Amino acid sequence: MMLIKTIQLGRSYKKGSIVIPALQDASFEMQEGMFLSIVGKSGSGKSTLLNLIGALDRPTSGSIIFKGKEMKTMTRTEMARHRRFSVGMIFQSFNLIQSRNALENVELALTFGGLPRSKRHKKATELLSAVGLENRLTHRPDELSGGETQRVAIARALANNPKVLLADEPTGNLDSETSAEIISLLKDLNANNGLSVIMVTHDFETAEKVSERIIRLKDGLIVETIEKQEVL
Amino acid sequence: MNLYDMILLGLSNLWRTKLRTLLTVLGVVIGIAALTSMVSFGTGMQKNITDAFVSNDIFTSITVTPKTLDFNEIASGNANLPAEAAKGDNKPLTDSTLQAIRSIKGVELAYPNLEFPARVKFLNDSASLTITAMPAAVANYKPYSDLLAGSFFLSDSARVAILREDMLASKLSISLIKNGEHQTLSHSDSAKGVRLMHPDSLIGKSINLITMSVNPSGIPSALFGMTSSSRGLPIEETLTELKIGGILKQRGHFSSGMSGGQVIIPIATAENIPRLGFTSIWDLLDHKKKEGTYASIHVRIDDLKNMDAVRKELEALEVGVFSIADQLQEIKRSFLIINSVLGAIGAIALIVAGLGIINTMVMSILERTREIGIMKAIGGSETEIRMIFFVEASVIGLIGAIFGLVLGWVVTKIANLVMNLQLIPNGVEPVNLFYFPMWLILGAIAFSILISLAAGLYPAMRAARIDPVKALRHD
Numbered sequence: 001m002m003l004i005k006t007i008q009l010g011r012s013y014k015k016g017s018i019v020i021p022a023l024q025d026a027s028f029e030m031q032e033g034m035f036l037s038i039v040g041k042s043g044s045g046k047s048t049l050l051n052l053i054g055a056l057d058r059p060t061s062g063s064i065i066f067k068g069k070e071m072k073t074m075t076r077t078e079m080a081r082h083r084r085f086s087v088g089m090i091f092q093s094f095n096l097i098q099s100r101n102a103l104e105n106v107e108l109a110l111t112f113g114g115l116p117r118s119k120r121h122k123k124a125t126e127l128l129s130a131v132g133l134e135n136r137l138t139h140r141p142d143e144l145s146g147g148e149t150q151r152v153a154i155a156r157a158l159a160n161n162p163k164v165l166l167a168d169e170p171t172g173n174l175d176s177e178t179s180a181e182i183i184s185l186l187k188d189l190n191a192n193n194g195l196s197v198i199m200v201t202h203d204f205e206t207a208e209k210v211s212e213r214i215i216r217l218k219d220g221l222i223v224e225t226i227e228k229q230e231v232l
Numbered sequence: 233m234n235l236y237d238m239i240l241l242g243l244s245n246l247w248r249t250k251l252r253t254l255l256t257v258l259g260v261v262i263g264i265a266a267l268t269s270m271v272s273f274g275t276g277m278q279k280n281i282t283d284a285f286v287s288n289d290i291f292t293s294i295t296v297t298p299k300t301l302d303f304n305e306i307a308s309g310n311a312n313l314p315a316e317a318a319k320g321d322n323k324p325l326t327d328s329t330l331q332a333i334r335s336i337k338g339v340e341l342a343y344p345n346l347e348f349p350a351r352v353k354f355l356n357d358s359a360s361l362t363i364t365a366m367p368a369a370v371a372n373y374k375p376y377s378d379l380l381a382g383s384f385f386l387s388d389s390a391r392v393a394i395l396r397e398d399m400l401a402s403k404l405s406i407s408l409i410k411n412g413e414h415q416t417l418s419h420s421d422s423a424k425g426v427r428l429m430h431p432d433s434l435i436g437k438s439i440n441l442i443t444m445s446v447n448p449s450g451i452p453s454a455l456f457g458m459t460s461s462s463r464g465l466p467i468e469e470t471l472t473e474l475k476i477g478g479i480l481k482q483r484g485h486f487s488s489g490m491s492g493g494q495v496i497i498p499i500a501t502a503e504n505i506p507r508l509g510f511t512s513i514w515d516l517l518d519h520k521k522k523e524g525t526y527a528s529i530h531v532r533i534d535d536l537k538n539m540d541a542v543r544k545e546l547e548a549l550e551v552g553v554f555s556i557a558d559q560l561q562e563i564k565r566s567f568l569i570i571n572s573v574l575g576a577i578g579a580i581a582l583i584v585a586g587l588g589i590i591n592t593m594v595m596s597i598l599e600r601t602r603e604i605g606i607m608k609a610i611g612g613s614e615t616e617i618r619m620i621f622f623v624e625a626s627v628i629g630l631i632g633a634i635f636g637l638v639l640g641w642v643v644t645k646i647a648n649l650v651m652n653l654q655l656i657p658n659g660v661e662p663v664n665l666f667y668f669p670m671w672l673i674l675g676a677i678a679f680s681i682l683i684s685l686a687a688g689l690y691p692a693m694r695a696a697r698i699d700p701v702k703a704l705r706h707d
Contacts, residue, residue, distance in 0.1 A: 056700045084611025095606050112611040
């Protein structure tokens, strides 16, 4: 079943009188339950594409259809709702709130999701336990390793049962061993829980191992779409 | 996210930056303390004055005069100007007018205002005082119903005088001993010959009134210079001996003069005392003044709500009507202006505190830009982000208001104490200069929150509009 469809999607930025195209004519499709990777060098437009799918940004041209709904015409409130319930995001720099512990970071997402206070603690504990952090609940991000911090971010991204997990260079700040663990966790979530995943990475090898489809970007343009069969 | 969650989130955010929050709250505390102490001074003054009016039953009193009397003159204290009253063709106030007034429904008491000057001799002192004549029936009304010592006269012809407490000290050098107090005279008072006496010990003592009157039989001799009087006028002095019946309490610091002269005597007794029938030079110049007419009549009504009905009936008698109750709105308006000016001065401090809140909130947003981006990325809407900052601003306002009220109250109590420490040695009763009515307390809290919300408006809007993509890249 179709989850995301982009049609000639574009995002450009203005710097004075100069228009810089970050993404141009990007058209692709993604089915539910798919693990899709977007690869390319720095500045190729990978994160821009992910931000548009995650409703953190608006396209300047083209359109994105998410579960049959045109995202370009969404109001700001609808965009917030999309970020809250439809997608879960993880980042290279983790983006946890430093002053809050693991549990509180996950609870904050549940709070935005409207879960009653009485159920929040239990759900957050379950999510953190599911990513193997049952002993790190009250640790703050600066008391956790990089891998653990990213696990907290994954638990937070899953808090409101999103349709798709958007991972922006999730292993960019991790050593190879920890990176492998995180990629394995993402693959497990995809394979066992049926969660759709879009991973942005500059590491083609990693993308190759786990993805069913790889989109290669260069200078804001999709230059190649590789299906899993071809990869394998 | 519901309001409770927002409040908890706001509180935890404020708690994270304790020192900065504390300093910002302190600004609001000082602002609210300044505002409330200023306004409480205004409301305190208003309360003291209106309480004095109420305790003297002034609001249910009406002064009736011949119609052309200028009421502003009365308000300024020149109520006894019969020359003004009787000029022109206006109806003078006569016994029939008095009877007509007494028959009006709602009028409990009506008697002519009768005041005259006299020299009063008591023990070894003498003083020139104003004598007021009143009927015995006023004993049922405040402030005559509650005396410091003795009792009010029961008959209009009793040979009794009621003295005012404040007059004893100021005119007759008598300092009264209050119940349960051990009083001693200061050296300066002893040197001035001030006597310390118990109020009850004054009751029954003789007091002499010396009045002057014109002796008609002496006029021809005076005209032909045949008198031995040093002034050459046919004037006689009459001594009237009365007993002290009671001491009238001083009620508040603003009530002097509201309840008649310094010595009150029964009306029939007063009428029999020979005296000059004028209280000012105008009386002498008023050739139209007739015998049996009154300069003004004092009317007491049973209830303030009957004021309009009684006033209409009085106006039908073609007389001038004046009551303090009419001036009540004017008094209230005057105090509103005073309170507004005092409030505006206090509000300046609060507005400065508001600028402090803006500064704190803007700083907070700059520091928390990435956090705001994170909140947006995990689903926080602009409304929720805005509300979180609004809650933070209003919590600063609320806490500031509560502690500001406490500080304002403490400061005014100290100011009052210092003031009374200065007043008490001078024989002045302790006074409450400040008053915190409920509207001031609730109004100050509401105003503080309002200022805080206004101060939080710009920062909250700014926070809500932060671009999440840029915010997430923010260091």
